[in-house]
Amino acid sequence: MFGLDSKDSKLLLIVAVLALAAPFILNPFPAGSELAQFNAGYPDLMQRFVIFGIFAIGFNILFGLTGYLSFGHAAFLGVGSYSAVWMFKLLSMNVIPAIILSVIVAGLFSLLIGYVSLRRSGIYFSILTLAFAQMSFNLAYSVLTPITNGETGLQLTLDDPRVLGQTATADGSIPVTNLFGLEMRSTYELVLGAWNFQFNAGYYLSAVIMLASFYMAIRIFRSPFGLMLRAVKTNQTRLNYTGMNSRPYTLAAFVVSGMYAGLAGGLMASMDPLAGAERMQWTASGEVVLMTILGGAGTLLGPVLGAGFIKYFENIFSKINDNVLHGWFAFLPDGMEDLLVTIVHPFVGKGWHLTLGLLFMMVVIFLPGGLIEGGQRLGKLLRRKSAKQDDEDANKSASTAAE
Amino acid sequence: MGILEVKGVGKNFGGLKALSDVNLSVQENTVHAIIGPNGAGKSTLLNCLVGKLIPDTGSVMFNNQSVLGRKPHEINQMGISRVFQTPEIFGDLTVLENVLIPCFAKRDGAFRLHAFEGVRREKELMDKAMQMLEDVNMADKRHMHSASMSRGDKRRLEMAMCLVQEPKLLLLDEPTAGMARADTNNTIDLLKEIKEKRDITMAIIEHDMHVVFSLAERITVLAQGTPLVEDTPENIKGHPKVREAYLGEAH
Incomplete structure (x- = not known):
C-alpha cells in the first residue's frame, strides 16, 4: 500500500483506524457516570493528542534515528505558531496558508540553528540547541514584542487586515479559523443512549495531517536516507571513512524534524488562534524528549504512543482531586477512607507529575526501548505461553491416544 | 610512478617528531607492507594518508591528485578505503x-x-x-x-x-592486531584470496612478521619516524639495519 511493505501498511492502517475512531475509543464510559472523567474523547484533548503526536514523530526522526538529542525543539513549534497566527492576522482565516507558512518558517529557522549546533555532537549539541531555544524564548518575551506581542501572546484583533478574508464578521466579532469555510471548532455530536460522542472538524484535520506525517516518517525510516541516519547513530567514524559526509545528513534530519515541529505549532494555532512565548520554553522541549523516550525512541509508533500517554496524564490525572477520591473510597469506613485518600493524594491532581515521573523512571530502567518494548515483550510472553499450551495439549492428546 | 606517492612528509606533535622526511611509493596492484617497532610512526603515517591528520611538510599524491587538506569522506570517494585496527562497523x-x-x-x-x-x-x-x-x-x-x-x-x-x-587502494591498519593465531591465519588467507581475485593495491601496516612475510611484495621499514629501507621481503629478512631497529643497537 502506497509503496510500503505489508508490515508497515498494517501499522499505518492500525494507526489510521485508531485515529479516525478516536472519538469512540476515547469515550468508553457513559456521560454522567463515575468513570466519565476518564473519558478523553473531547475535541480539545484529542487535538492535543495528534498534534503532539506529530511533534514527537518529527523529533524521533532526529533523535531516534541519528541519536542527536535536541533540547530546543519547542522553539520550532513556537515559531510555527507565531507564523500561523500572523497569517490569520494578515491574510485570511483559512488554515492551509497558515500551516504552509509555519512549516516553511520553522524549516528555515531550524536550518539556521541546525547549521550552527551540528558543529558539535553529544552533550555539546544538546546544550547548543537548548541555548538557542532559550534565547528564542527570551527574545519572544522581550525584544521581539512587536512580532510576538510579548507576555500577552499574539492574538487576533478586530482591526487585523486579513486581506483575503474579512476583518470582522457581520455581527462584529473576530472570524474563526476554517478550512475553506469548514470551521475548525464545528463539532457534530452523536448521542447514543448514555454516550455522547463528539466529532470535531479540527480534530479530523489534525488527524489526517498526523497520518500523512506518520506515513512520511515510515518512508524516511525505510529509505536509504533513513539507513544513513541510523549509520550516523551507530558509528559516525565508519560512515565518514566509507565516503559519506555525515554533516548534511544530520542537518537534513534536523530540518525535517524542525519542519514537523513547525507543522505541529501551525496546527495548534489553527485550532486555537493564539501563540505565546511559553510554547518555546525549555520545559516544552523537554516534554517532547520525554514523549519520545517514554514511547520508544527509534521506533515508528513509540513517539505517538508516548505523546498520547503524557497528554492523557496531564489532562485526566490532573483532574482527580480529593473530592473525587472521597467519592471513590466512600464505601470504606471513615478512617480507612481518609487514609487511602491521603496515600493516593500526592499521585493525582496537582501531583500527576509524580506519577508520570515514576512511570518514566520505571520505563527507562526496566524498558529501555520504551512502552513499545513493553508491548513487544508482552507479545512474546503470550506467544510463548500459547506455544507451551499447544505443546501440552499435543502431549495430552498423544498420551490419551496411546492409552 | 606509483598509485600512492608520499614525498618528504613530516609531522610534529609539539616537540615530538613523529614523522620526518618520509618517502614512500606504492605501485599499482602490489601489496606493500609498512613495518616498524612501536612508536615508529606507522599509524601517524596512515592517518596522514586518510585525512585524519594533515602533515606539516611534504606531499601525498594519490593517482596524481593531492589528498592533503581533504576530509576522510572525500579521500574515500577518490578510491582509498581503510580497515581499522579494531574493526569499525x-x-x-x-x-x-x-x-x-x-x-x-x-x-x-x-x-x-x-x-x-x-x-x-x-x-x-x-x-x-x-x-x-x-x-x-x-x-x-x-x-x-x-x-x-x-x-x-x-x-x-x-x-x-x-x-x-x-577501492583502488586498500589501507589496512594492523588487520590482525589482538587476534588469536587461528584468526590471524584466517585473515591472511582472506587477504590472499582477495589479492588473487581482484586487481587491488594494498598497503598494510603491521607488527606481526608472519603476516608481513606471507603477504607483502614490497616492504618499507619505518623507525623513529623515518624510513630505513624499502625492499623485497627476501632482502628485508636479513637486513642488518632492520635487525638493529627491532632488537636495538648492538653495544
Whole structure:
C-alpha cells in the first residue's frame, strides 16, 4: 500500500483506524457516570493528542534515528505558531496558508540553528540547541514584542487586515479559523443512549495531517536516507571513512524534524488562534524528549504512543482531586477512607507529575526501548505461553491416544 | 610512478617528531607492507594518508591528485578505503545493511537526499551487497545484528565493506592486531584470496612478521619516524639495519 511493505501498511492502517475512531475509543464510559472523567474523547484533548503526536514523530526522526538529542525543539513549534497566527492576522482565516507558512518558517529557522549546533555532537549539541531555544524564548518575551506581542501572546484583533478574508464578521466579532469555510471548532455530536460522542472538524484535520506525517516518517525510516541516519547513530567514524559526509545528513534530519515541529505549532494555532512565548520554553522541549523516550525512541509508533500517554496524564490525572477520591473510597469506613485518600493524594491532581515521573523512571530502567518494548515483550510472553499450551495439549492428546 | 606517492612528509606533535622526511611509493596492484617497532610512526603515517591528520611538510599524491587538506569522506570517494585496527562497523545494523551503506556511498557520492525510495527497492545494490557477502562466506549471517558477531567475523565484515566499494587502494591498519593465531591465519588467507581475485593495491601496516612475510611484495621499514629501507621481503629478512631497529643497537 502506497509503496510500503505489508508490515508497515498494517501499522499505518492500525494507526489510521485508531485515529479516525478516536472519538469512540476515547469515550468508553457513559456521560454522567463515575468513570466519565476518564473519558478523553473531547475535541480539545484529542487535538492535543495528534498534534503532539506529530511533534514527537518529527523529533524521533532526529533523535531516534541519528541519536542527536535536541533540547530546543519547542522553539520550532513556537515559531510555527507565531507564523500561523500572523497569517490569520494578515491574510485570511483559512488554515492551509497558515500551516504552509509555519512549516516553511520553522524549516528555515531550524536550518539556521541546525547549521550552527551540528558543529558539535553529544552533550555539546544538546546544550547548543537548548541555548538557542532559550534565547528564542527570551527574545519572544522581550525584544521581539512587536512580532510576538510579548507576555500577552499574539492574538487576533478586530482591526487585523486579513486581506483575503474579512476583518470582522457581520455581527462584529473576530472570524474563526476554517478550512475553506469548514470551521475548525464545528463539532457534530452523536448521542447514543448514555454516550455522547463528539466529532470535531479540527480534530479530523489534525488527524489526517498526523497520518500523512506518520506515513512520511515510515518512508524516511525505510529509505536509504533513513539507513544513513541510523549509520550516523551507530558509528559516525565508519560512515565518514566509507565516503559519506555525515554533516548534511544530520542537518537534513534536523530540518525535517524542525519542519514537523513547525507543522505541529501551525496546527495548534489553527485550532486555537493564539501563540505565546511559553510554547518555546525549555520545559516544552523537554516534554517532547520525554514523549519520545517514554514511547520508544527509534521506533515508528513509540513517539505517538508516548505523546498520547503524557497528554492523557496531564489532562485526566490532573483532574482527580480529593473530592473525587472521597467519592471513590466512600464505601470504606471513615478512617480507612481518609487514609487511602491521603496515600493516593500526592499521585493525582496537582501531583500527576509524580506519577508520570515514576512511570518514566520505571520505563527507562526496566524498558529501555520504551512502552513499545513493553508491548513487544508482552507479545512474546503470550506467544510463548500459547506455544507451551499447544505443546501440552499435543502431549495430552498423544498420551490419551496411546492409552 | 606509483598509485600512492608520499614525498618528504613530516609531522610534529609539539616537540615530538613523529614523522620526518618520509618517502614512500606504492605501485599499482602490489601489496606493500609498512613495518616498524612501536612508536615508529606507522599509524601517524596512515592517518596522514586518510585525512585524519594533515602533515606539516611534504606531499601525498594519490593517482596524481593531492589528498592533503581533504576530509576522510572525500579521500574515500577518490578510491582509498581503510580497515581499522579494531574493526569499525555499524554495530546496530544488520550485516547486510553494513555492506549496503558503502554500496550507496559508491553510487550516490557523499550525500544524496533519497528519503522516499525504499532500501528494499534498490535491487541492483542489494544484489551487489549479497554477492560480496557470498564472496566472504557471510551470506547466511546477513540478517544478524553485526555487533553480536565474533571479532573475526567483524573483521571479515569490515573487509567486505571496503571491498564492495572496489577501492583502488586498500589501507589496512594492523588487520590482525589482538587476534588469536587461528584468526590471524584466517585473515591472511582472506587477504590472499582477495589479492588473487581482484586487481587491488594494498598497503598494510603491521607488527606481526608472519603476516608481513606471507603477504607483502614490497616492504618499507619505518623507525623513529623515518624510513630505513624499502625492499623485497627476501632482502628485508636479513637486513642488518632492520635487525638493529627491532632488537636495538648492538653495544
